[in-house]
Amino acid sequence: MFKIATKSLACLAAGGIAFAALTPVAHAQRQEIANDLRKCADGADGPAVHVTVSGFKANTGRIRVQAYPATKASWLEKGAWINRIDTAVAPRGGKMSFCVPLPATGAYGIAVRHDVDGSGKSGWNDGGGFSNNPSLSLLSLKPSAGKTAIRVGPGVTRIQVVLNYRQGMTIKPIG
Template sequence: MIVSKILAAPAATIAVAAAAPAAAQTIGGDHHACDNSQGPAIRANITGLKDRTGRLKLELYPATEEDFLRDDHDLRREGKVFRRVWASMPDSGPVAMCIKVPAPGTYALLFTHDRDHRNKFNFWKDGAGFPGNAKLGRSKPELKQALVKVGSGVTVVNIRVQYLRGLGGFAPID
């Protein structure tokens, strides 16, 4: 994924656990881990979606500068943490995605809204977000924006999606 070369960010904070919207249905291939509180897992409450087109994706990376947003083939070949979960866009209602993690610890998390179903980040159309929720800008985001400390249960984070907003780069639409 080339998003690392096109998104930038100022400082952000580590994600903070928060309650999920009561009506949110957890989606994605790992939804059972969050629905049944079978951690360790991350439940990401997604807000700020531009529309209800395309697919949604969560990716889990090691929490190191060297490995953040690296190619998944390289990470897997080296035996490092990487996990990807896809979900179809729900027709309506709040959106929450779940992704399992291998063990309690600190990880980096990326969310993307693949609006054109191409599985390749489209700078002009697709959205992205990290738990830190700082404005992304136009170049590679900082690792600290994506960090999530995960315990043995389900850790809840809130991600506000950002899309290209003119010369200033990526920002929330609302």
């Protein structure tokens, strides 16, 4: 019996290791990073995501760009992000660019939040957006991992995120 149980545990452990290899990153590796665009320059090694954010309502406050594993269990869960850039808003030409390095190739989602007043608290005037720019509504502010998932390969993946803000009873881009 002990021999069979040991063999079963070894198979489970091996299966777990194989599963872990498919998972982009463990939660313990998350970190707040500086926005170093050199890591997304032409010819730069990846994996990384170059995120261009547009549609700012105001040139004030702070912007946060976070990368998550594109899994139902991790997507938008508190503390489940992998890398985060948090900086003052300073859009040039109405856009800001960010480079988010990632630990491995795989499926990820990018979440962007514009804290218009810089309070650090979510408010009705704040904006946000996601990779793949899914439609949002007051009833559906958090799109699924499947709607935001992007495939990140060994190089630099480039995406654009358009910010959405509450406008009356709708959530949509400004303009």
